[in-house]
Amino acid sequence: MSSHAAQLPTDRPRGVDVPACRAVVRQEIPGLYDGAVGAVAASCASTPENVLLAAFAALVHRYSGENHVEFRAVQEGGKEALLRFSVTGGSTFRGLAGEAGAVARPGPEPARLGVRVGGAPVGGDDRPYEAQLVLPAVEEGSRWAALHFDERLFDPATAQRLLAHYGQLLTDGVRHPDRPLAELALLTEAEQRRFLLDWNDTAARLPHEGRCLHEVFEERTRQAPDAVAVAQGAVRLTYREIDAAANRLAHHLRGLGVGPDDRVGLFLGPSPDLLVAVLGVLKAGGAYVPLDPAYPRARLTTMITGASCVALVSRAEHAATLTDGEHPVVRGHLVLLDRDAAALAARPDHAPEPVAGPDNLCYVIHTSGSTGRPKPIALRHRGVLNNIADLNTRFGVAAGDSVLGLSSPSFDMSVYEFLGMTAAGGTLVLPAPGRAKDPGHWAELAAQHGVTVWNTAPALLDLVLEHVERTAAGGPSPLGTLRLIMLAGDWIPVKMPDRTRQLAPDARFISLGGATEASIYSTLFEVEATDPAWTSIPYGRPMANQRTYILDEALRPVPPGVAGELYLAGDGLAVGYLDLPDLTAERFLHWSYGPVTDERLYRTGDLARFGADGLIELLGRTDLQVKIHGLRVELTEIESVLRDHPRVKEAAVAARPDRTGAPALVGYAVPREGADLDPEEVRGRLATRLPAHMVPGAVLVLPAMPLSPNGKLDRKALPAPPSPHARHEGGAVSAEEAPSGPWEERIATAWREVLGVEAIGRDDDFFALGGDSMKALRSMTQVPEVTLADLYRFPTLRKLAANLRDTAGERGAEEGAAGPE
Template sequence: MSSHAAQLPTDRPRGVDDPACRAVVRLEIPGLYDGAVGAVAASCASTPENVLLAAFAALVHRYSGENHVEFRAVQEGGKEALLRLSVTGGSTFRGLAGEAGAVARPGPEPARLGVRVGGAPAVAPDDPPYEAQLVLPAVEEGSRWAALHFDDRLFDPATAQRLLAHYGQLLTDGVRHPDRPLAELTLLTEAEQRRFLLDWNDTATALPHEDACLHEVFEERARQTPAAVAVVRGADRLTYREIDTAANRLAHHLRGLGVGPDDRVGLFLGPSPDLLVAVLGVLKAGGAYVPLDPAYPRARLTTMITGASCVALISRAEQAATLTDGEHPVVRGHLVLLDRDAAALAARPDHAPEPVAGPDNLCYVIHTSGSTGRPKPIALRHRGVLNNIADLNTRFGVAAGDSVLGLSSPSFDMSVYEFLGMTAAGGTLVLPAPGRAKDPGHWAELAARHGVTVWNTAPALLDLVLEHVERTAADGPSPLGTLRLIMLAGDWIPVKMPDRTRQFAPDARFVSLGGATEASIYSTLYEVEATDPAWTSIPYGRPMANQRTYILDEALRPVPPGVAGELYLAGDGLAVGYLDLPDLTAERFLRWSYGPVTDERLYRTGDLARFGADGLIELLGRTDLQVKIHGLRVELTEIESVLRDHPRVKEAAVAARPDRTGAPALVGYTVPREGEDLDPEEVRGRLATRLPAHMVPGTVLVLPAMPLSPNGKLDRKALPAPPSPRGRRQEGGVPEEEAPSGPWEERIAAAWREVLGVEAIGRDDDFFALGGDSMKALRSMTQVPEVTLVDLYRYPTLRKLAANLRDTAGEPGTVPPSTGPE
């Protein structure tokens, strides 16, 4: 908990003006002055007034989650005191009442909160300005009416009325059970418990294919529309019958190798028709697929294959060769190469094998960043994934005739909807051409050529294609004009993005989706029909069909609307857990009962959130060190663990700091071992051999020592900001002989300056050393579309990249060599 004074959560952001009470609500509180108040006071040598003050301190603590509560008390006769109380969930009500009398002291300090007990029925004119002040009648009056005066610029009347009611709840339960910890005192009424826990989670919905498996839904589509196109890439157009037949043959082959229910099979394939065949083949065999992104470093892939206990690996010969150590393959099980084994596969039966798996068997295992230093394998079931897919397709009418761009990495669970969700509806998956998967211009071209109707990505990818379309907008039709459904997930959505998108996709429904891989892709949904100018973020939404959400405090008690707590997910989507990691599974998946809810299985997300008065969830941040980089989950502690493995690193830390555009960028901090030197670029290069590109810090700093807090722990807030990325540049710019030369260098340099926020770039400056990353590279390519991501990684300096462009594309304005239909 923080050490600063607690503040009540507000409905609107605080401004710079002094707070002032402007409105009032009143409530009758039965038992406000019954004998129990006096009994508690007598038991701790205090006064009834201090018991009332203690109840207010407990309320502020429960609302704010902070342990230091400060408010000004005005008691009968006008006696004023500033109270500063240390409150924890373990504090008892009796102990807090006694402390309230002991710590009260006079003083002129202002306070945002106040309590007036007796002496006046309303706020006095000479009172200091308060955000909120509780006014209670004199004890001897025996009145049961309390009032809350509040700043209506900050609080809605309904919020103030609810806060006052919760004060009554805490006071009543506190005097009845004075020796209970404050965390266990009742805050919500029974009616509120039913509304927050049951009514807001009334999501039970009958959906198609409730007792089916994912591959069985595809098989049904293949029987109904065998000639319909299931997947398109370039000139390849594969029908449902062709995909289903190939998957059946692969399934028989895998069965022959012994693959059965819940066995894991690695798929070392990029987004392609082969990947769809492989996914379905594994599922038809009864197994669960494990996506392995070919872009990941070999060491990480090895860890993933081993961690998932893969019994087989499906790939192609050239790709699989990168996963060998000499002549020893990484996979100790069976290796199926779709090209080498083509004849053997073609000889297998073309009908589906007899089913051996059901909806509660595993369908896939996806890895996410792990706080222990190793990626976490998450095991999902058919039932939960199909519930999510069926909800989206039913809710938005996705059907035959729809199509989606397949832009997500196979290792990101948004790809599950693209490959299995769209085909479950009988639609078409459109895949980018090899080598152009990261080209926003190509995405726009595909969307226009194929009349794509559904967009399903992280916000960063939509932002890239919007930038491209904005730069190339002409009088003709928008390439995004056929979109009718836009689904974004995985990261914060800029508030202006819905309106910006509608300029180019005016008929599209704009949907924000939230959730976690541990809960089958998505769990919450919010359709943005219009943006509110007061929004600071897009609402997180409400629970989807057959899923439930709870926001709980540290004691696992539900919090009222407006109060921050941790978001927990429940319902049909929950994963089995983390594969072969029982301790971690028990830590994040738990059984829970409270009030009307009994024996609910929860997933603890680590997301900080709060409910609105209508049950709409607002996401606030994280309770841990997990961040999102371009929509992908990153545990900072995993990167720190890999940094500490460097033989010359003594201590390490990683932070996510906003770059020039406001997007989070990773910064690594290292302290060398005594007598050792550290080369930041060498450290970064070593990280790239063990971590995916999005987890490699763009900047690595070498410090003499880590900043520490007074208790000797790492003070993350004191980690220094990295210097402005200038490469080898000084304030004076670049020498004339190093300045960009020629049309290509000048054009690329202009794009880099804008994307990287660097004032001057020399011919031999390295894009990544200047603070670039994969997403900034994509942004730069919207201005220089002739550059591919592969080119940039291969030729990262201005001089080398421009030379490559002259060889492959000629001078700007000339016709580049033909690269085929895509």
């Protein structure tokens, strides 16, 4: 078999064992050898058998998406040959039938697919086929075909479906021999109804239909005005207090001219102020734009101007970042909650007259963009509230529940924490300022407040599990009150549900999928028990009033088991990308097929497939987008920023698995002629323009980029970064390089554990050793005096320790190393 020959998608992973066709299914195929088959054969000077072989090549192409199809054909009388086809969506049945007579030279490996014409030999075929199609000879006059298959790879239902689709493709192909293969019917009408309608039968009446997000908060305020809406440190604010403060801000914003669909930037960290600001903007009729204070100024500038913010709400301590300097970022109205406290207090504390409806914008959230600029995604009240109401209804979230607010305001999972939990009448619990990245603090808060709902990316749950497991000393688990765990944004380790239940035995474990462009979540799967055969947690099924489709490149639905691109539809879809009509038209489209008419779709770029029962399995990406710790990252955006370096001629970025298998970013740069590049300086420059999770852990300087034969960048040939262990073979460092002093020794201990390295020298760079933002958080749980900003500014052991000596003194290192009594 050629190394690039197409393979049929299997139900279970291929192993190392030699395949064997020990199972068989049979089916009648009405179109075998009828007049249409003979006519096509005659038109291209071929034989009816070759038309049937061409149909099998077309089937393998449609199932695999690959262009190079080969299989061994054995015909009546024992004549056999290896056939190799070049198949595209533009190929035709007539053309393939003409190719079927061409014999190919054997490849270095035996073919894994076969076709036999004239019946199977007694005892079966002993060749190592994964699947072999057996067809009757012309003179037999039979219309029954069989598929022999390896039951370790395929379920009988899959084999039966393959046979049925072979017949369907053959019938349509001989009727339309000059029609492109991509346009030939593969699914029966019954299958179309099942895959497109039955699996998307999600229509449901939910609470709060026709309402806006802030109106639901007002309803909860009327029901329980003295219930705690948000808690942070010693601060406890009730629904009545939050609602009154939000009303005053809304009147103030109305006075500044804010109305329906106007965007207002919120330059605030997770805090009660942020909840007030979110509701105030919504009550004014506008849409809020979250701006993370941790983001670099250059990125914030792009976000504020790209969203056309008419006003910005912040506090004096944050606003200086945007207003100082020669070119201030804020060009609209600036509202500072502390500076303008007196003016706000003078505003009415009742709700202003409503001016926005469910189809108006509620927020604009930015995600990484392939053009080098973040994409502003505009969402409506209707879609977001549909998602929140579905979750709260489905899982009985209500007054008495509470959630930890751990998501960045710029990440749409925060929408459920701030607006979803309060829509249920529950309490939002926020980390204390300065401790938002501390898993130990999260565990303390969970125990202190009896937190019942967890809503994060998997990496954050992993951090707190790791902390609790490491510090457990008997007694009740701090996570023991959790009853609902919702994870989204990234792959969930298969072992995580069982691991979590050791510490939160009563919690329901929910995997959620979706896209910011579809109002937070679109698919759901509850993990009641893990299957040892799973390679990943299932992606799930569409949620209430949402729909999912998996389509091929020609926008035709694919059968179960076949990979295609995942498309989302339904109430949750965004309006589009704000003021970017071309990009909106590229990713949002209107689609009709079979029983579906004029459905608006969002193209996710996710590669997925259906199981036989409609359960979605996520396989990866179709483009250069990756998930880094649950956050969506366009590699091309990082490349664009890297290319802006004045001494960089060419740039590329790749995501490579680290020692744990998680994707880690690596940058590649070719210097301009005569220029020198310092990788540490390049990384530092990137950190001034990109969020921490988008800064590559390593930058490699190359003399030239590897190119493919057609002159394009060959991403597969980009070199792997040097092993972080190479400098210290044998797990030892010299006396001169060894950590010196309490700070260096304490940091080195944490780094060794987090990075999985045996030895660390004083001048080793945390990121060059394989560190990233999530590993930085893990190290900070052991050395909490370090901040993420510190680590990016002082990435070596020597420099970081020197900074800590200046800020915390030597005594701090000794006290921290001693730990709590």
